[in-house]
Amino acid sequence: xxxxxxxxxxxxxxxxxxxxxxxVELNHISKSYDDFVAVADLSVSxxxxxxxxxxxPNGAGKSSTIRMIMGIIVPDSGHISVFGTPxxxxxxxxxxxLPEERGLYRKMKVLEHLVFLAxxxxxxxxxxxxxxxxWCERFELSGWTEKKVxxxxxxxxxxxxxxxxxxxxxxxxxxxxxxxxxxxxxxVGLKDVLLELAKKGKTILLSTHRMDQAERxxxxxxxxxxxxxxxxGDLNQxxxxxxxxxxxxxxxxxxxxxxxxxxxxxFNDYGNYVEVRLAPGADAQELLxxxxxxxxxxKFEIMEPSLEEIxxxxxxxxxx
Amino acid sequence: xxxxxxxxxxxxxxxxRTRSFLALTVLAPAIMTVLxxxxxxxxxxxxxxxxLVLVTSTQQFGEVVRQQLLANPMASEDEExxxxxxxxxxxxxxxxxxxxxxxxxRATLQNKIGTRDIDGYVWLSDEAISTHTVTWSxxxxxxxxxxxxxxxxxxxxxxxQQLSKTGMAPNQAYLLLQPTKVDSVRIERGRxxxxxxxxxxxxxxxxVMLIYVAVLLYGISVMRSVLEEKNSRIMExxxxxxxxxxLMTGKLLGxxxxxxxxxxxxxxxxxxxxxxSLAAQASFGELQISPLVMLSFVxxxxxxxxxYSTMYATIGAITTTEQEGQQVQFIIVIPLVLxxxxxxxxxxxxxxxxxxxxxxxxxxxxxxxxxxxVVQPPPLWEIALSLLLLIGTVVGLTVLCARIYRIGVLIxxxxxxxxxxxxxxxxxxx
Numbered sequence: 154x155x156x157x158x159x160x161x162x163x164x165x166x167x168x169x170x171x172x173x174x175x176x177v178e179l180n181h182i183s184k185s186y187d188d189f190v191a192v193a194d195l196s197v198s199x200x201x202x203x204x205x206x207x208x209x210p211n212g213a214g215k216s217s218t219i220r221m222i223m224g225i226i227v228p229d230s231g232h233i234s235v236f237g238t239p240x241x242x243x244x245x246x247x248x249x250x251l252p253e254e255r256g257l258y259r260k261m262k263v264l265e266h267l268v269f270l271a272x273x274x275x276x277x278x279x280x281x282x283x284x285x286x287x288w289c290e291r292f293e294l295s296g297w298t299e300k301k302v303x304x305x306x307x308x309x310x311x312x313x314x315x316x317x318x319x320x321x322x323x324x325x326x327x328x329x330x331x332x333x334x335x336x337x338x339x340x341v342g343l344k345d346v347l348l349e350l351a352k353k354g355k356t357i358l359l360s361t362h363r364m365d366q367a368e369r370x371x372x373x374x375x376x377x378x379x380x381x382x383x384x385x386g387d388l389n390q391x392x393x394x395x396x397x398x399x400x401x402x403x404x405x406x407x408x409x410x411x412x413x414x415x416x417x418x419x420f421n422d423y424g425n426y427v428e429v430r431l432a433p434g435a436d437a438q439e440l441l442x443x444x445x446x447x448x449x450x451x452k453f454e455i456m457e458p459s460l461e462e463i464x465x466x467x468x469x470x471x472x473x
Numbered sequence: 474x475x476x477x478x479x480x481x482x483x484x485x486x487x488x489x490r491t492r493s494f495l496a497l498t499v500l501a502p503a504i505m506t507v508l509x510x511x512x513x514x515x516x517x518x519x520x521x522x523x524x525l526v527l528v529t530s531t532q533q534f535g536e537v538v539r540q541q542l543l544a545n546p547m548a549s550e551d552e553e554x555x556x557x558x559x560x561x562x563x564x565x566x567x568x569x570x571x572x573x574x575x576x577x578x579r580a581t582l583q584n585k586i587g588t589r590d591i592d593g594y595v596w597l598s599d600e601a602i603s604t605h606t607v608t609w610s611x612x613x614x615x616x617x618x619x620x621x622x623x624x625x626x627x628x629x630x631x632x633x634q635q636l637s638k639t640g641m642a643p644n645q646a647y648l649l650l651q652p653t654k655v656d657s658v659r660i661e662r663g664r665x666x667x668x669x670x671x672x673x674x675x676x677x678x679x680x681v682m683l684i685y686v687a688v689l690l691y692g693i694s695v696m697r698s699v700l701e702e703k704n705s706r707i708m709e710x711x712x713x714x715x716x717x718x719x720l721m722t723g724k725l726l727g728x729x730x731x732x733x734x735x736x737x738x739x740x741x742x743x744x745x746x747x748x749x750s751l752a753a754q755a756s757f758g759e760l761q762i763s764p765l766v767m768l769s770f771v772x773x774x775x776x777x778x779x780x781y782s783t784m785y786a787t788i789g790a791i792t793t794t795e796q797e798g799q800q801v802q803f804i805i806v807i808p809l810v811l812x813x814x815x816x817x818x819x820x821x822x823x824x825x826x827x828x829x830x831x832x833x834x835x836x837x838x839x840x841x842x843x844x845x846x847v848v849q850p851p852p853l854w855e856i857a858l859s860l861l862l863l864i865g866t867v868v869g870l871t872v873l874c875a876r877i878y879r880i881g882v883l884i885x886x887x888x889x890x891x892x893x894x895x896x897x898x899x900x901x902x903x
Contacts, residue, residue: 223713225883242716250713256706260487272479273714317710 174237176201176325176356177222182231184217184380191217192228193380199358199373201236201324203351206371206388207360208464214380215360216253219327222358223250235325246275249323253330253360255314257302263289264298267317274321281320288316292342308339315343319350326350327358332366344370364460376464383467388460395463399456400429400437406448416440426452476715477723484698484727489734498738522564525611526582526594528571535570538597541630542568547622574598586612595623602631625652677820677847680770681840683736685813688777688839691732692785692805695724696798699789699882708882717879721786722871729778736774769846769856776863777839780870781805787874790881791889812840819844823851833859835866 177199184192192214220226233240271281292312376384403426411420416435421428529535593611609615636646792798832842842859
């Protein structure tokens with residue numbers, strides 16, 4: 154197994170006072186169903202506040218991980234703590250959960266349904282009603298509160314479900330693929346609310362297979378594949394680390410510098426410019442010097458890879 | 474506790490508010506009443522008086538027979554005695570007398586039957602009387618009640634005539650020939666109980682079928698709603714707020730409360746509307762329900778419901794579609810049906826070993842023990858033991874099924890196999 158931890162993460166933790174407790178701490182958790190390993194030895198620490206991305210292709214073990222955090226299933230081994238204490242039933246009221254598989258009681262009225270969900274989380278009836286009205290207004294559902302859920306469009310039902318997950322003002326919000334099935338306008342609305350909640354100090358765990366989304370929203374990510382963590386840590390640091398491996402050089406002259414195995418692992422020459430993947434441990438500055446010796450360099454750029462490229466590269470490594 | 478209460482409330486309100494609940498609660502007793510009252514009503518309503526001709530050698534003898542026939546109502550079929558069930562003969566028959574017993578007349582009468590001028594004739598010529606062979610001819614064959622009615626009346630007239638010839642006064646002979654009426658009375662705990670036979674039988678059937686149908690109906694309803702929560706995926710949201718035990722018990726109690734509401738409404742309706750009208754019907758007149766029976770009805774209904782619907786909830790959790798659930802549920806229906814089969818033995822021999830044992834086994838107790846209490850109250854300790862075993866089983870089963878439920882409700886796509894379920898039982902310790 155090849156877990157790539159961002160090199161600076163111990164330092165970044167030290168930026169915050171030591172007193173800061175992780176919102177969620179997964180300690181070597183594993184879960185198997187019969188012969189199928191859903192999650193294998195996953196350790197993650199999510200700091201409070203902001204949006205944390207849990208990424209990976211379909212079937213990677215994201216939903217299993219989330220269900221374990223929500224206490225719906227129990228890990229075979231390892232332990233989970235939330236806000237500094239081992240996961241227990243008392244935490245449930247502080248959780249807001251939007252599962253990947255959406256579901257509401259079809260025959261219930263929207264307002265009634267929201268109030269029921271919030272009451273299960275400990276809210277009083279009047280308080281739940283007040284908040285439900287507020288959020289329905291924000292999501293343009295005001296006219297629908299007395300309608301039955303089955304009368305709503307799928308997108309509207311999804312908004313109702315989202316409101317149900319945040320109505321009780323939870324400290325930890327877990328969203329499993331929250332944007333799937335939403336039209337672009339509603340997706341933007343949802344994103345805005347998520348960012349707003351994150352700014353208020355809520356911890357949001359966002360699970361998605363859309364790397365571009367995570368890239369824009371999350372401060373930290375954990376990439377998992379086949380139940381195993383592949384990359385974990387602060388997004389900028391991960392990118393910084395991976396970014397040093399790719400260089401684009403616009404040149405005029407002899408490109409023989411790419412044949413230096415000490416520095417270059419692989420390359421793709423387009424004639425005017427060449428994309429180089431640095432050998433492990435190679436210094437880009439050294440390559441620049443070498444290149445300048447044989448060719449005229451008009452552009453030398455250390456590229457920031459997209460999460461998608463990082464994922465493909467990291468998965469390629471683990472599969473190798 | 475709070476969560477369980479919220480779930481009970483939701484289940485209850487969602488169900489009670491539906492139109493189908495209202496329809497079932499109001500319409501079911503109406504349909505029942507119609508179904509039970511209709512046969513008796515039809516029997517009396519559809520009948521117009523039959524036109525009967527008595528063919529006798531003398532007009533005078535014919536008059537005597539007619540008078541006696543009209544004065545003596547037919548015995549009713551059941552054992553309750555004919556005093557309240559039968560109609561008056563003058564409403565049933567129009568009787569004419571024809572005093573020319575010739576072959577030509579017989580042909581004429583047969584023609585009249587064909588043209589529906591008359592419904593039948595009875596050949597009572599002196600010759601027929603003396604050979605004791607009387608024939609009742611009609612479009613329909615006379616049934617045994619009609620035949621014995623006529624036979625008894627004729628015998629009495631003939632006896633009376635014979636006795637008069639020996640010099641006995643006619644009214645003395647009349648008294649002598651009065652039929653003796655045999656009454657029957659049931660003794661329960663040293664007291665006379667009016668209800669017996671038919672009334673008792675109906676009481677048992679109605680109440681036991683009510684338990685049977687309600688347990689089955691609400692059990693299936695529980696299974697359906699578990700499947701709905703599973704298939705609509707709301708289960709996952711619920712599980713992030715409440716434990717599976719809370720979810721299951723909340724649902725069972727909520728649906729059970731709906732059932733109880735329905736039965737209370739039915740009982741009230743029966744008390745207010747149905748009973749007075751039913752009381753007019755003969756066999757219902759003596760139906761009376763003791764407080765012990767009422768109490769045990771509620772107790773055994775509730776416990777029976779809890780026992781069976783726990784299993785239904787579990788089946789909902791381990792299957793994925795309603796069809797699949799229906800296929801598996803026969804395992805549950807078997808003990809219920811067996812209990813109903815035990816009804817006849819319970820009524821005939823309420824003290825037999827088989828009946829006593831069956832009434833103690835929790836899966837049969839709700840019906841068999843209850844039927845025993847209605848038929849002939851068993852010793853209190855037997856009732857107590859049966860209840861205790863039943864409650865113990867309900868509690869044990871709830872704990873066991875909650876474990877299966879907990880995992881089952883998260884498994885989508887395929888039905889769980891038996892080995893899998895056994896593994897869940899071991900796995901889910903909480």
